[in-house]
Amino acid sequence: MAEHPRPPGPEDSDDAGADAPGSTSPGLEQPPSSAPECPAHTPPRPARRTVLAAGVPGAAAVIGLTALTGPRPARLADPTGDPQLTTALAPHLAGHRHVAVAVLDGSGTTRFGGFGATATREFEIGSVTKTFTGALLAEAVARGEATVDTTVAEVLGAQADASAIADVTFAELTTHTSGLPRLSPDMMLAGWLAALRRKDPYAGRDGDDVIEAALATTPSGRGERSYSNFGVALQGQLLARLANTDYATLLARRVLEPLDLGDTYAPITPAGLRADAPHGHTPTGLRAAPWTMGGSAPAGGIRSTSRDLATYLAAVADGSAPGAAAATEVLLKGEDGERTSMNWFHEDFAGDGSRITWHNGMTGGFAAFVGFDPADGRGIAVLTDTARSVDELGVGVLTGEVVL
Numbered sequence: 001m002a003e004h005p006r007p008p009g010p011e012d013s014d015d016a017g018a019d020a021p022g023s024t025s026p027g028l029e030q031p032p033s034s035a036p037e038c039p040a041h042t043p044p045r046p047a048r049r050t051v052l053a054a055g056v057p058g059a060a061a062v063i064g065l066t067a068l069t070g071p072r073p074a075r076l077a078d079p080t081g082d083p084q085l086t087t088a089l090a091p092h093l094a095g096h097r098h099v100a101v102a103v104l105d106g107s108g109t110t111r112f113g114g115f116g117a118t119a120t121r122e123f124e125i126g127s128v129t130k131t132f133t134g135a136l137l138a139e140a141v142a143r144g145e146a147t148v149d150t151t152v153a154e155v156l157g158a159q160a161d162a163s164a165i166a167d168v169t170f171a172e173l174t175t176h177t178s179g180l181p182r183l184s185p186d187m188m189l190a191g192w193l194a195a196l197r198r199k200d201p202y203a204g205r206d207g208d209d210v211i212e213a214a215l216a217t218t219p220s221g222r223g224e225r226s227y228s229n230f231g232v233a234l235q236g237q238l239l240a241r242l243a244n245t246d247y248a249t250l251l252a253r254r255v256l257e258p259l260d261l262g263d264t265y266a267p268i269t270p271a272g273l274r275a276d277a278p279h280g281h282t283p284t285g286l287r288a289a290p291w292t293m294g295g296s297a298p299a300g301g302i303r304s305t306s307r308d309l310a311t312y313l314a315a316v317a318d319g320s321a322p323g324a325a326a327a328t329e330v331l332l333k334g335e336d337g338e339r340t341s342m343n344w345f346h347e348d349f350a351g352d353g354s355r356i357t358w359h360n361g362m363t364g365g366f367a368a369f370v371g372f373d374p375a376d377g378r379g380i381a382v383l384t385d386t387a388r389s390v391d392e393l394g395v396g397v398l399t400g401e402v403v404l
Helices: 045-053 060-065 082-091 128-144 152-160 170-174 187-195 207-216 229-242 246-255 296-297 306-318 392-401
Strands: 078-083 097-105 109-113 346-349 356-362 367-372 379-383
Touching: 082 097, 082 109, 082 356, 097 306, 109 306, 128 170, 128 229, 128 246, 128 296, 128 306, 128 356, 128 367, 152 207, 152 296, 170 229, 170 367, 187 207, 207 229, 207 356, 229 246, 229 296, 229 356, 246 296, 306 367, 306 379, 356 392, 379 392
Parallel strands: none
Antiparallel strands: 078 109, 097 109, 097 379, 346 356, 356 367, 367 379
């Protein structure tokens, strides 16, 4: 995003397995200029590119580092599902392997298509996870547990005494204006080394570690929008504290179970991965370890399927999902016209005054895009097991530039 937060902001092997939401330093979504991201609508085509980059920060580190390894040519797997859909999508998926797509027409019909992937194949969704964390915030507000103005100190009490972020609010964390850096300062070196080895750069830190690291951090540029995986990780952990549980349990109880999203989960650690959890691939085709992200999972640790994301998007779009208000209550309006709600972005990609509600994601071996048009309920979810952006395709479908 044009200074949208850079989301986690989050290889070669076609087999499934375990072990792997946005950069040259670990983060989720928002690759640097060298990473594939998206262009903007006409007049300033570059605008869309900047905007979409916001969703891919953390993975950029991985992308940059693994680019040093010899490339392994990618081959798009055989098409599955709706043949008309896959025929239209294939030209836009060079460099990808397994891809799953769900397209909502706004009238209750969903089309599924893919390449070597059915609608129930599991993918890491990277920073798309942040929208689920936003839903948890909206739910906490609806239940009277918090408001968007609730501060870190009001959640943590004496634990936050003397902390420079004691008066930071949920509104600041969810709009990336808290002044917290993209990544926790204490993980920079270890994160880089993990990224170089194609491992999870967030591993080894639990929810308490995230909170303690945040309390020890002095914000910089507070009030200015600067994408922060660290800030959203803290947001999710504070919400779990309010509910006296852990993030994965809170997510399951308040969002996943009510929507019957049985294939969606936050593993938190490698031990939490399902037996058939697929691996992903770096942009150059090397096999990547899973990113389960530990205490930073609220920023990018969810795994899901195109079928579940279609259900989720439809419910968010029609207002029936738990925490659906997260996608509609705009909390920040930028001078450039960009708008941010509870971890959702709203962009006028077509340049006609209409706005798409969206988020993207990228980890070390996967990329994702979800978005919908609030005006008519049309939506799309694109998932790939290669850390290459699919934002341009997702936006193109929603604006009509890509005809299905």
